[in-house]
Amino acid sequence: MEMHPDDRFHPPTSDDPYWTETCWFTFAVPERGISGQLYPFFRPNLGISAGAAFIWDDSGSQPWNCLYGKNFWHLPMPEGDLTDFELANGIRYRCLTPLSKYKLDYLDPDAGDVAVDLTFEAICEPNYLAGGHLDQPGRYTGTLRLGDETIPVDAFGMRDRSWGVRSQFGSGLHNPGPDHGGYTYATASERDAFHCITMDAGEGCVVIHGFLLRDGEYAKLASGRRDVLERRDGHPTRVRVEARDELGRDLVAEGECQNALGVHLNPNLFTWNCLTRWSWGSIEAWGEDHDNWSARAIRRFIRSGG
Numbered sequence: 001m002e003m004h005p006d007d008r009f010h011p012p013t014s015d016d017p018y019w020t021e022t023c024w025f026t027f028a029v030p031e032r033g034i035s036g037q038l039y040p041f042f043r044p045n046l047g048i049s050a051g052a053a054f055i056w057d058d059s060g061s062q063p064w065n066c067l068y069g070k071n072f073w074h075l076p077m078p079e080g081d082l083t084d085f086e087l088a089n090g091i092r093y094r095c096l097t098p099l100s101k102y103k104l105d106y107l108d109p110d111a112g113d114v115a116v117d118l119t120f121e122a123i124c125e126p127n128y129l130a131g132g133h134l135d136q137p138g139r140y141t142g143t144l145r146l147g148d149e150t151i152p153v154d155a156f157g158m159r160d161r162s163w164g165v166r167s168q169f170g171s172g173l174h175n176p177g178p179d180h181g182g183y184t185y186a187t188a189s190e191r192d193a194f195h196c197i198t199m200d201a202g203e204g205c206v207v208i209h210g211f212l213l214r215d216g217e218y219a220k221l222a223s224g225r226r227d228v229l230e231r232r233d234g235h236p237t238r239v240r241v242e243a244r245d246e247l248g249r250d251l252v253a254e255g256e257c258q259n260a261l262g263v264h265l266n267p268n269l270f271t272w273n274c275l276t277r278w279s280w281g282s283i284e285a286w287g288e289d290h291d292n293w294s295a296r297a298i299r300r301f302i303r304s305g306g
Contacts, residue, residue: 001097001098002098003081003083003095003098004098004099006099006126006134006161007082007083007095007098007099008081008082008083009021009042009044009081009082010163012044012045013164014165015045016045016165017043017045017046018043018165018166018167018168019043019044019045019164019165019166020041020042020043020162020163020164020165020166021041021042021044021082021161021162021163022039022040022041022042022160022161022162022163023039023040023042023082023093023159023161024037024038024039024040024159024160024161025037025038025039025102025104025118025120025140025157025158025159026157026158026159026273026288027118027120027140027144027153027155027157028140028153028155028157028275028286028288029144029151029152029153029155030155030258030275030277030286032057032151033057033058033258033259033275034055034056034057034067034144034151034259034275035054035055035056035057035259035261035273035275035288036053036054036055036056036116036144037052037053037054037273038051038052038053038091038104038106038116039051039052039053039054039071039265040052040087040091040093041265041266042077044077047076047077048073048074048075048076048077049075049076049077049078049087050071050072050073050074050075050266051071051072051075051087051088051089051090051091052070052071052072052265053068053069053070053071053089053090053091053106053108053114053116054066054068054069054070054071054261054263054273055067055068055069055114055144055146056068056069056259056260056261056273057259058258058259058260061233061235061259061260061261061262062261062262062263063261063263066261067146068108068113068114068146069261069263070089070108071263071265072087072088072089075087075088075089076088082095083095088109089109090105090106090107090108090109091105091106092104092105092106093105096119099122099125099126099136100121100122100138101119101120101121101122102119102120102159103118103119104116104117104118104119104120104142105117105118113146113147114144114145114146115143115144115145116142116143116144116145117142117143117144117145118140118141118142118143118144118153119140119141119142120138120139120140120157120159121138121139121141122136122137122138122159123137123138123139123156123187123190123193123213124136124137124190124193124213124218125218126161127195127209127210127211127220129197129208129209132162132163132164133160133161133162133163133209134160134161134162135158135159135160135185135195135197135209135210135211136158136159136160137156137157137158137185137187137193137195137213138156138157138158138159139154139155139156139157140153140154140155140156140157141153141154155286156187156188156193156285156286156287157187158185158187158195158287158288166266167268168266168267168268169268170268170294171294171296171297172294173199173268173269173292173293173294177199178199178200178201178202179200179293179294179296179297180199180200180205180292180293180294180297180301181197181198181199181200181205181292182196182197182198182205182226182239182289182290182291182292183196183197183198183271183288183289183290183292184196184197184198184226184239184241184255184276184287184288184289184290185287185288186253186255186276186278186280186285186286186287187285187286187287188283188284188285189285190216191213191214191215191216192213192214192215192283192285193211193212193213193285194210194211194212194213194221194241194243194251194253194280195210195211196209196210196221196224196226196241196243197209197210198224198225198226204225204226204227205225205226205227206223206224206225207221207223207224207225207226207243209221210224210243211245212243212245212249212251214249217247219245219246219247219249220245220246221243221244221245221246221251222244222245222246223243223244224241224242224243224244224251225241225242225243226239226240226241226289227239227240227241227242228291229254231306233260234262234272234301234302234306235257235260235262235272235274235291236257236260236272236274236289236291237256237257238254238255238256238257239254239255239257239276239289240252240253240254240255241253241254241255251280252280252281253278253279253280254278254279254280255276255277255278255279255287255289256276256277257274257275257276257289258274258275258276258277259274259275260272260273260274261273261274264295267295268294268295269292269293269294269295270292270293270294270295270298271290271291271292271293272290272291273288273290274288274289274290274291275288276288276289
């Protein structure tokens, strides 16, 4: 089977040490209020990688009190290609069908406290941004083991990939650029879903990328915004998205956050990741809302009373 180039490691386009590749999968057990994600982070010019695994619910919102959290930095680059690799911390990915189906495994390397055994199947084609990023909704099936309890997983979620230079320096999320933004999505079925990435350049979080899937018809978002309506302990609890797609269809969605995890996914990206119950029109669905900040920006926001 011939693999798609965007399922493989991309050759670095320069010798910049901060040339980075990521491969993130996020899943949930909505009926239990549980969220999870696996986040490998590769720096091929430095010969190193990282691997994060986080599982959380509403019982803890920090890496030290969530259900499970470990982020291993300075792991060796894995052998082979991204289509079938295993990191030293126990994350393994295999591409089963190009750009659509993936097998995900994780076993805690220290005490075996957590095990992930999931398959992701996409519901539509990836949505590309600027030739170095893609987002794709899909269904996760399999199991999540927490300690001695094995929990069935069968719910929609998301994956994204990025490749290019990503500095860890500067005041913005991606320098140069805004220091605050959002990553928001919901999937009700193979026919109804939305996703948007927003950035705040001083006038609120404005849509820069996303899609609307309505009654099976897909279109990119053309405009819109994301607003946090309420917060508690710094993280969003109510969120609203208003957007219009390239077909002229409007989306107005409101979300109630069911949990929150505040974590530095990399040194200059702090994010509140929240399992969110969304409603738009007559549709109700699960998804997430991510409240993203640079390290400098989140400090200033929290210290100002945010």
